[in-house]
Amino acid sequence: MAGRAVQPELFDRGMRPRQPRPIEKKEVPMGIPGLSCIKNYITADRHNKLLAQVDEQVWLEDIKRRVQHYGFKYDYRARKVNYDMHIGELPRWLEELSKELYWDKYMPEVADQVIVNEYLPGQGISAHVDCEPCFKDTIVSLSLGSNCVMNFTNKLDKAKRIPIWLEPRSLIVMKGEARYKWLHSIPARSSDEWEGERHGRQRRVSLTFRKVIIDDSSMKNRPTRLRVTMPGGEVIECRIAADTVEEVIFKLGPKLVSSVDRENMLISRSQLSDSSRKYRKRGEWYISRDWRNEHKKELLERIAERLGIPTMKVEIIPK
Numbered sequence: 149m150a151g152r153a154v155q156p157e158l159f160d161r162g163m164r165p166r167q168p169r170p171i172e173k174k175e176v177p178m179g180i181p182g183l184s185c186i187k188n189y190i191t192a193d194r195h196n197k198l199l200a201q202v203d204e205q206v207w208l209e210d211i212k213r214r215v216q217h218y219g220f221k222y223d224y225r226a227r228k229v230n231y232d233m234h235i236g237e238l239p240r241w242l243e244e245l246s247k248e249l250y251w252d253k254y255m256p257e258v259a260d261q262v263i264v265n266e267y268l269p270g271q272g273i274s275a276h277v278d279c280e281p282c283f284k285d286t287i288v289s290l291s292l293g294s295n296c297v298m299n300f301t302n303k304l305d306k307a308k309r310i311p312i313w314l315e316p317r318s319l320i321v322m323k324g325e326a327r328y329k330w331l332h333s334i335p336a337r338s339s340d341e342w343e344g345e346r347h348g349r350q351r352r353v354s355l356t357f358r359k360v361i362i363d364d365s366s367m368k369n370r371p372t373r374l375r376v377t378m379p380g381g382e383v384i385e386c387r388i389a390a391d392t393v394e395e396v397i398f399k400l401g402p403k404l405v406s407s408v409d410r411e412n413m414l415i416s417r418s419q420l421s422d423s424s425r426k427y428r429k430r431g432e433w434y435i436s437r438d439w440r441n442e443h444k445k446e447l448l449e450r451i452a453e454r455l456g457i458p459t460m461k462v463e464i465i466p467k
């Protein structure tokens with residue numbers, strides 16, 4: 149994160165949060181390491197716009213409650229995410245929120261998967277830990293529409309149960325112990341008791357933000373190419389993966405690149421023979437054609453990390 153200051157201009161291209169932060173935003177730790185709640189994360193106006201946005205989209209009705217999946221389709225049984233499940237970039241209204249969560253330091257990376265859940269009064273979600281091999285550590289959920297109680301139950305000692313009160317416009321952040329060692333659930337009922345009072349539930353909609361871990365075993369022996377989405381949204385995807393790497397480096401400017409190239413995948417112009425130099429028309433750095441695409445992806449991710457541009461997205465996709 150310290151690297152964010154290195155190339156601030158990359159973030160000024162529409163990357164900074166555009167919505168004003170509500171002043172009364174308050175982060176409350178919840179008694180479980182890694183669990184916190186941020187009240188009033190969004191304004192009432194934005195809350196209503198988001199709900200309207202959600203309701204303009206198509207709902208999936210293949211499980212008990214209605215859901216929408218963005219970024220990657222989540223298969224509730226398979227417990228893995230691979231490239232075949234990629235259903236496209238996040239739509240702009242979710243991309244904006246994902247970036248804000250990152251900028252506000254609630255997520256260490258920009259989320260690339262979002263599930264929208266709808267709970268009518270009487271509906272809930274059974275106790276679970278979000279798929280460990282599918283999603284990285286931090287999971288963030290934004291509540292819209294209604295209050296409800298979410299229960300956290302210790303995986304090893306089910307008698308330890310901590311109810312948490314979720315309010316519309318609030319975020320719940322689960323990481324570390326809260327993400328891996330505690331199950332979370334919403335009881336299927338139409339009202340909740342909280343601080344001695346009974347509260348009827350309304351329709352609740354939640355947006356849950358995650359960063360996927362790609363299972364790329366399905367890509368073995370399949371021809372692939374690299375797709376890079378630059379911080380400004382431009383997509384670079386050449387027929388040959390090495391050309392994609394060179395193009396990205398050219399766009400970022402070759403400064404700092406050599407210090408990130410620990411495995412010497414890059415060849416500097418001065419190392420090239422005269423004829424190759426003529427053939428390679430631009431740029432200071434060329435990539436060896438022999439490296440696997442996974443290595444090229446790693447190299448670009450290292451460069452992005454070093455330059456402080458986590459929003460540069462590198463994907464290996466089928467040809």
Ligand SMILES: O=C(O)CCC(=O)C(=O)O
Nearest residue numbers: 263265273278289354356
């Ligand atoms: O509704 C929520 O806030 C949480 C949703 C959730 O736990 C899930 O989708 O796995």
